[in-house]
Amino acid sequence: MKNLSIFKLLVGDIIQINTGDKIPADCILYSGNAILSDESNMTGETAHLKKEGIDQIDEPTPTTDVFLIGGATIVQGTGVAIVCAVGKKSRQGLAEAALNTTEDRMTPLQAKLAVIGD
Numbered sequence: 001m002k003n004l005s006i007f008k009l010l011v012g013d014i015i016q017i018n019t020g021d022k023i024p025a026d027c028i029l030y031s032g033n034a035i036l037s038d039e040s041n042m043t044g045e046t047a048h049l050k051k052e053g054i055d056q057i058d059e060p061t062p063t064t065d066v067f068l069i070g071g072a073t074i075v076q077g078t079g080v081a082i083v084c085a086v087g088k089k090s091r092q093g094l095a096e097a098a099l100n101t102t103e104d105r106m107t108p109l110q111a112k113l114a115v116i117g118d
Helices: 091-099 108-117
Strands: 014-017 026-038 049-051 073-085
Touching: 014 026
Parallel strands: none
Antiparallel strands: 014 073, 026 049, 026 073
C-alpha cells in the first residue's frame, strides 16, 4: 500500500477507508465492514447512511447503497473503495461550480431601487 496526496487521486484508484476518514473523492465501495457514512454536509440528511460493498451484495435492492460522496465522513467501519469522480466532476465539485456564478444579476428589489435612484 502506498500513501498518496488526495490531490493526486485519479479515477480508478483504490483507496482504504477507516472510521474518521473524510472521503477525498466520489467512490464506489468495493468491500466494507459495517460502514456508516455522514453525508450531512452535502445532502443535509442528519441520519448516518449504511453503505454496502459490491462484493457483499447477492441481490441488489432499491435501498442498496454502494456510493460514497466526496467530503462525507466515515462514522463507523473500514473498507476499500474505487475512485469514480474527482475534482470538478465530483458531486462536491459540481455543487461548488453551481454556487459560483459570475453573472451580476440584480434582484427585483435592486432593479426597483435603481429606477428610483435614477
